[in-house]
Amino acid sequence: MKAESINMLSNAAIFSSLLLISLIAEDFGASPSEIGLIVAAYSIANFASSYIFGRLSDIHGRRFFLISGLAISAIACTTQYFAYDTFTLLIARIFTGFASGIFPAALLAYAYESKHRMNKFLAWGSGGWGFGTVIGGVVATVFTMHTPFLFSAVLMVLAVPIALRMPFTKDVNMSVPLFPVKIIKRNISVYAPVLVRHTGACAIWVMYPIFIRGLDGSGTALLFWIGVVYGINSFTQFIVISRLKRKSSVLIPLGLALSIGTFISFTFCDSIWLLMPTQVVLAAAWALIYVGSIKFIMAHNEERATAAGFLNSVLQMSAILGSIIGGLIIDWTGSLLAPMWLAAGMTLVSLIMYYGLIRYQGLGKKRLVSA
Numbered sequence: 001m002k003a004e005s006i007n008m009l010s011n012a013a014i015f016s017s018l019l020l021i022s023l024i025a026e027d028f029g030a031s032p033s034e035i036g037l038i039v040a041a042y043s044i045a046n047f048a049s050s051y052i053f054g055r056l057s058d059i060h061g062r063r064f065f066l067i068s069g070l071a072i073s074a075i076a077c078t079t080q081y082f083a084y085d086t087f088t089l090l091i092a093r094i095f096t097g098f099a100s101g102i103f104p105a106a107l108l109a110y111a112y113e114s115k116h117r118m119n120k121f122l123a124w125g126s127g128g129w130g131f132g133t134v135i136g137g138v139v140a141t142v143f144t145m146h147t148p149f150l151f152s153a154v155l156m157v158l159a160v161p162i163a164l165r166m167p168f169t170k171d172v173n174m175s176v177p178l179f180p181v182k183i184i185k186r187n188i189s190v191y192a193p194v195l196v197r198h199t200g201a202c203a204i205w206v207m208y209p210i211f212i213r214g215l216d217g218s219g220t221a222l223l224f225w226i227g228v229v230y231g232i233n234s235f236t237q238f239i240v241i242s243r244l245k246r247k248s249s250v251l252i253p254l255g256l257a258l259s260i261g262t263f264i265s266f267t268f269c270d271s272i273w274l275l276m277p278t279q280v281v282l283a284a285a286w287a288l289i290y291v292g293s294i295k296f297i298m299a300h301n302e303e304r305a306t307a308a309g310f311l312n313s314v315l316q317m318s319a320i321l322g323s324i325i326g327g328l329i330i331d332w333t334g335s336l337l338a339p340m341w342l343a344a345g346m347t348l349v350s351l352i353m354y355y356g357l358i359r360y361q362g363l364g365k366k367r368l369v370s371a
Contacts, residue, residue, distance in 0.1 A: 002166045003111040004124040006159045010070065010107075011125045012132030013155035014100050015234070016148045017077055018042075019136045019227060021093070022209050024145050028086045032207060036327025038090050039206045042097035043319035049101025050316060054309015055180070057106035062305065063168040066110065069103025070163055074156035076100070080149040101316070105309035110168070112298045122291060123242040126283075130234030137227020183307050186300060189357035190252070190293045191314050196350035197256060197289070198315055200343030202322025203329065204263070211336045215272050225272055232276055236283035244291050249358070251295070255288030256351040263344040267337045 021042075025035045057065045076092070076099035083089035111121045132155070136148035184191065204211075209226050244251065262282045269275040293311060301307040326339045 002162050003107060003114065004121055005162050006066075006070070006107060007111075007121060007125040008128035008131070009155045009159040009162075010073070010100075010103070011128030012135075013073070013077060013152035013159075014132070015129045015230070016132035016136030016139075016155070017080060017096060017152040019133050019148060019230065020140055020145050020209060021089075022207055023213070024083075025086060025089060026210065027145070028089060030086045031327075032330045033324075033327040034086060036206050036323040036325075038086065038093055040320045040323040041090050042093040043202075043316040043323065045094045045097030046101040047313045047316035047320060049098045050105060050309045050312035051306075052309075053102045054105030054305045054307075054312070055178075057109065057305040057309075058303050061168065062106040062110045063166075065106045066103045066166075067160065067163045069099065069101075069106070070156055070159045072102060073099040074153045074160070077149055077153035077156055081146050081153075083146075097316075101312065104312055105305040108294070108308045109305035110166070112304055118294060118298065119242055119244055119291065122294060123238045126234050126237035126241055126287070128234075130231045130238060133230035133234060134227045137224045137231075140227075141224045180303065180306055180310075183301060183303055183310065187297055187307055187310070189354065189361055190296050191311065192357060193252070193256065193350040193354040194289065194293055194311070195314050195318055196353060197259060197347045198318030199322045199325070200263070200339075200346030200350075201259070202319045203326030203339035204266070204322075204343050205319075206323040206326040207330060207336055207339070212272060212275065214336065215270065215275065229272065229275060229279060232279040233283045233286075236280050237287045240284050240287040241291055244287065249292075251288040251292030253351060253354055255285045255290075255292065256347055256354065258285035258288065259347045260344050260351070263340050263347065266340045 021039060022035050025038050030038065053065050053069065073096070076096040079095055080089070080092040083092045108121075112118060132152070136151060139147050139151050212226050212229060258281060262278055262285055265278045265281070266275070269278060294308070297307045297311060298304055325342070329338045329342060330336060332338075
């Protein structure tokens with residue numbers, strides 16, 4: 001349970017830090033495009049860090065990068081509490097993004113190589129996300145919007161002694177090129193569709209708390225309800241992921257199809273209560289995509305930390321592009337619904353892309369059966 005516990009605590013820390021960034025930035029006077037830049041800055045740093053340290057943990061082993069990454073992340077989370085304007089918030093988010101990209105690939109590879117049940121491991125990560133967002137919303141309601149940053153730092157600190165007690169008897173030392181073209185080509189049927197779908201999704205998420213606030217007015221209690229909305233998503237993921245047993249060739253396209261319907265359904269929500277059921281379907285959709293992607297990568301790569309780190313980099317690249325696109329499209333259209341229609345269209349493209357790449361690479365059922 002040590003790997004699962006770290007996955008839960010670190011995800012809770014990351015998402016409690018993320019929860020209210022757009023609202024805090026707006027209170028500092030940031031425009032939608034500036035909020036998009038702040039969100040993207042975290043993802044740019046995480047994009048680079050995830051790839052660099054994923055590769056290094058294949059070369060030098062998992063232990064050092066797991067422990068040091070958690071410790072540095074605790075410090076980084078704390079710096080966010082002291083942000084007092086858009087610039088200091090930007091710098092703190094860059095630091096946090098870089099730090100929180102050091103350890104996840106090493107942890108994921110360790111869990112797989114230690115014969116952990118991957119569904120259980122991934123499910124606890126989603127449970128951590130739910131815990132972090134709900135408690136983060138409560139903490140922000142009771143104290144201030146900045147207090148969840150300290151809460152996230154405490155969670156990271158709690159994960160460090162657990163990591164110190166983990167056995168690394170199966171640690172690895174591989175030779176991985178600086179730019180692993182073969183690994184990218186081998187997994188392109190996962191990387192490319194996820195990049196397109198998640199870019200559209202992140203165009204929504206950059207202003208999502210502000211969208212929620214617009215549904216039912218404003219007030220301190222709304223911070224709690226924002227946490228509840230995110231919590232429904234993540235706790236549903238916990239349930240769905242723990243029960244998924246299908247192959248990646250089924251999970252990924254089904255998740256993409258569900259995503260299209262979910263993004264369109266957002267545009268018809270005119271209250272927080274109507275938004276909540278959509279979170280259940282959204283959670284199922286992302287659970288299918290993410291578990292399918294991880295299963296494929298773990299089954300088709302010996303350089304698992306590098307491949308998993310690159311998947312995380314793909315997700316962060318999506319967040320970079322989506323955050324910028326989302327902020328710009330709202331500036332241009334004046335509508336918080338515009339990114340939702342964009343996300344639905346982009347996910348349709350990603351679904352077509354998935355089947356096209358599978359056919360192009362010749363990945364039929366025979367090869368995907370182990371994934």
